[in-house]
Amino acid sequence: MSLLAQPQSMLFETPLALSSGASIGGYRLAYETYGQLNAAKSNAVLICHALNASHHVAGVYAGQEHSQGWWDNMVGPGKPVDTDRFFVIGVNNLGSCFGSTGPKDLNPATGHAWGAAFPVVTVEDWVAAQARLLDALGIEQLAAVMGGSLGGMQALSWTLQFSQCVRHAVAIASAPNLSAENIAFNEVARRAIVTDPDFHGGDFYAHGVLPRRGLRIARMIGHITYLSDDVMNEKFGRELRNAVAGGDGYRYTTQDIEFQIESYLRHQGDKFSEYFDANTYLLITRALDYFDPARAFGGDLTAALARAQAHFLLVSFTTDWRFAPARSREIVKALLENRRHVSYAEIDAPHGHDAFLLDDARYLAAVRTYFNRIAQEVGA
Amino acid sequence: MSLLAQPQSMLFETPLALSSGASIGGYRLAYETYGQLNAAKSNAVLICHALNASHHVAGVYAGQEHSQGWWDNMVGPGKPVDTDRFFVIGVNNLGSCFGSTGPKDLNPATGHAWGAAFPVVTVEDWVAAQARLLDALGIEQLAAVMGGSLGGMQALSWTLQFSQCVRHAVAIASAPNLSAENIAFNEVARRAIVTDPDFHGGDFYAHGVLPRRGLRIARMIGHITYLSDDVMNEKFGRELRNAVAGGDGYRYTTQDIEFQIESYLRHQGDKFSEYFDANTYLLITRALDYFDPARAFGGDLTAALARAQAHFLLVSFTTDWRFAPARSREIVKALLENRRHVSYAEIDAPHGHDAFLLDDARYLAAVRTYFNRIAQEVGA
Numbered sequence: 182m183s184l185l186a187q188p189q190s191m192l193f194e195t196p197l198a199l200s201s202g203a204s205i206g207g208y209r210l211a212y213e214t215y216g217q218l219n220a221a222k223s224n225a226v227l228i229c230h231a232l233n234a235s236h237h238v239a240g241v242y243a244g245q246e247h248s249q250g251w252w253d254n255m256v257g258p259g260k261p262v263d264t265d266r267f268f269v270i271g272v273n274n275l276g277s278c279f280g281s282t283g284p285k286d287l288n289p290a291t292g293h294a295w296g297a298a299f300p301v302v303t304v305e306d307w308v309a310a311q312a313r314l315l316d317a318l319g320i321e322q323l324a325a326v327m328g329g330s331l332g333g334m335q336a337l338s339w340t341l342q343f344s345q346c347v348r349h350a351v352a353i354a355s356a357p358n359l360s361a362e363n364i365a366f367n368e369v370a371r372r373a374i375v376t377d378p379d380f381h382g383g384d385f386y387a388h389g390v391l392p393r394r395g396l397r398i399a400r401m402i403g404h405i406t407y408l409s410d411d412v413m414n415e416k417f418g419r420e421l422r423n424a425v426a427g428g429d430g431y432r433y434t435t436q437d438i439e440f441q442i443e444s445y446l447r448h449q450g451d452k453f454s455e456y457f458d459a460n461t462y463l464l465i466t467r468a469l470d471y472f473d474p475a476r477a478f479g480g481d482l483t484a485a486l487a488r489a490q491a492h493f494l495l496v497s498f499t500t501d502w503r504f505a506p507a508r509s510r511e512i513v514k515a516l517l518e519n520r521r522h523v524s525y526a527e528i529d530a531p532h533g534h535d536a537f538l539l540d541d542a543r544y545l546a547a548v549r550t551y552f553n554r555i556a557q558e559v560g561a
Numbered sequence: 562m563s564l565l566a567q568p569q570s571m572l573f574e575t576p577l578a579l580s581s582g583a584s585i586g587g588y589r590l591a592y593e594t595y596g597q598l599n600a601a602k603s604n605a606v607l608i609c610h611a612l613n614a615s616h617h618v619a620g621v622y623a624g625q626e627h628s629q630g631w632w633d634n635m636v637g638p639g640k641p642v643d644t645d646r647f648f649v650i651g652v653n654n655l656g657s658c659f660g661s662t663g664p665k666d667l668n669p670a671t672g673h674a675w676g677a678a679f680p681v682v683t684v685e686d687w688v689a690a691q692a693r694l695l696d697a698l699g700i701e702q703l704a705a706v707m708g709g710s711l712g713g714m715q716a717l718s719w720t721l722q723f724s725q726c727v728r729h730a731v732a733i734a735s736a737p738n739l740s741a742e743n744i745a746f747n748e749v750a751r752r753a754i755v756t757d758p759d760f761h762g763g764d765f766y767a768h769g770v771l772p773r774r775g776l777r778i779a780r781m782i783g784h785i786t787y788l789s790d791d792v793m794n795e796k797f798g799r800e801l802r803n804a805v806a807g808g809d810g811y812r813y814t815t816q817d818i819e820f821q822i823e824s825y826l827r828h829q830g831d832k833f834s835e836y837f838d839a840n841t842y843l844l845i846t847r848a849l850d851y852f853d854p855a856r857a858f859g860g861d862l863t864a865a866l867a868r869a870q871a872h873f874l875l876v877s878f879t880t881d882w883r884f885a886p887a888r889s890r891e892i893v894k895a896l897l898e899n900r901r902h903v904s905y906a907e908i909d910a911p912h913g914h915d916a917f918l919l920d921d922a923r924y925l926a927a928v929r930t931y932f933n934r935i936a937q938e939v940g941a
Contacts (some may be wrong), residue, residue: 188771200809200811200813201811201813202813203813208699277706297815297816300816301813301815337756355928358799359799360790360793360794361790361793361797361798361820361822362785362788362790362793362794363783363795363797364799364820364822364823365784365785365793365822365823365826366785366819367777368781368822368826368827369781369782369826371815371816372778372781372827373753373778373829376774376777376817377774378758380708389575389743390805393759394756395754397752398749398752398753398756399780400780401745401748401749401752402749402828404745405745405746405749408742410740410741410742412740413741413745414740414741414742415602416741417741418739418741419739419741419744419853419856429856429857431580431581431851433580433581433583433681433851434681434842434847435681435751435843435846435847436677436751436755436843439847439850440741440744440748440850441747442741442744442748443744443745443748446736446745447748447752450752452731460815463815464815466815467814467819470819470820471811471813473799475797476809477809501752520567550675
């Protein structure tokens, strides 16, 4: 039986000071919880989302059988993060577009949508906002904080910003910062959005249009970096979508779809451009760019992670070229140099960065084993 | 002393039948030659260009001291391809925008610029057009045909289409076809161009505009794939362009330049969008997509290359992830299975795909050695 999910929302009146120096008050966070908080309040697990996901981590909404949460294979009754034992919380990050306050909402100072004027938010800001939500829920310490990709960065940041409040951190397919190439891909996506005439400097809401062209390009670029070259070749290869009979099958066209991979990418881009907020895309990719805990320590990650007290599980995937195993190993090394407890699994999976969302048996087993240990430790 | 380059042009009235079934007549090819054709006409070397290059391979134009050809480090007096010994020919491909007939030229059938109606051209078509030029120059056999990237594909195709006319083929940083990921990057670039409102379905010439936004995005994507992650980290890393004094130095902006890599990419995109023809970009990326000599042999590259009679030098670069060494090795393997003479150098260079244009001593020495051998063989 599927878990029934119920979106909730909490309003925070007290302004939150942001990394940029700005602050934001009167904001809402959308969240969901699954399972029961135990009497000792020791079994809470916070799940942090990546670029285009939300608080809807697991389960389905009543009457919507295809509304599975984005990590429904990981979180739920009897699943690796077992909601029969843990109280699991998903939060939509500030600046996102799925229920928490973001650029498409009204800026109380102007009465118009925030648009590009929404304050720049960082991983650290998100973690600070999540901590306020946990306060409000009466949770003083997390059994674990967990996330993949950008979510893993939040998990890591939790252990630095609130080191006493986190027993375990699980960071999957993550990195201690973005490489120049990572930033470059983000920048191309942002330029595609910002230079779309329908972006209107971020005020497209008032014009009744969406910068679909830019969002499509951004999503297509993203998808290429989520998949491995191998899995793309296996799934699509050089297969034609609609080969002409006879001869070499080519239609000889520069603008129409010829190869299946083109059809797939265009479809992904079209879907995304209808539901994702363009200003949110800018904000979230910038949060990725800015994350760099070693920065304040002259680039010394070991020094940066000295504050962390949590125990860690890190997982990476061999074919992930967006956040390659070497990036996870940097974190492992820095934690070990601080004599922290670290488990690390490097999973030989073909799917690239996307693997963190997929059903790889070894991966799910590694997480399950780790959470069994946490459950014993916290009495869940 | 620099070689003085002199662009030339030749008109071909007889229609050329193209792979697509279309044909084109009354077209011009721009070309340059360096060195002297010997009496035996045995010392001709054809250089094929990649995406955004031209017939201007080597030397400078009179009075323009910074007008070096794109492979001036490789071709010239005393250089690896020594114009004191070889008669070297550079040709701008049909459909390009640097002097040969292309989309921005008048379509005689309509009296307007060809635009998107310019016929789709393939690597095979380019080779056929190059062969006509060589006929007109009185050259029956090439001492060598040489190119990097897409130029290497043309060199390979020469050995299949005109197997008796090529003694040696030198294919650098090349591949027997594009992978799904390669096609994907091309497709994103094309979509950025085609969905730019200033593209006007390819008829932007008549509107007095250029689809600069799309071309910028296309070029930025291209540049990311030309460089290795390592060299990007070394050249740009996470360096800020204009750090704010105090604090973490970030300006906290989603639309302005923050990192040096962003500045570099935007600059490359801006430059490119001013001089490169958008319809040519579509045509050339499609020629890349379509190249696949094994296609007519059910994917069997060994069977496809059985026709080749030339001797080969292949070169790849370890950090090239656009056309990785494994792709060159596929060609080497297929040639060896046909018992052809193959030399192969895998150069441990940090620069990614761009390495084929750069001054790596081992790379240049490998090419020099190979051309010394050719010179002895052909009496150059």
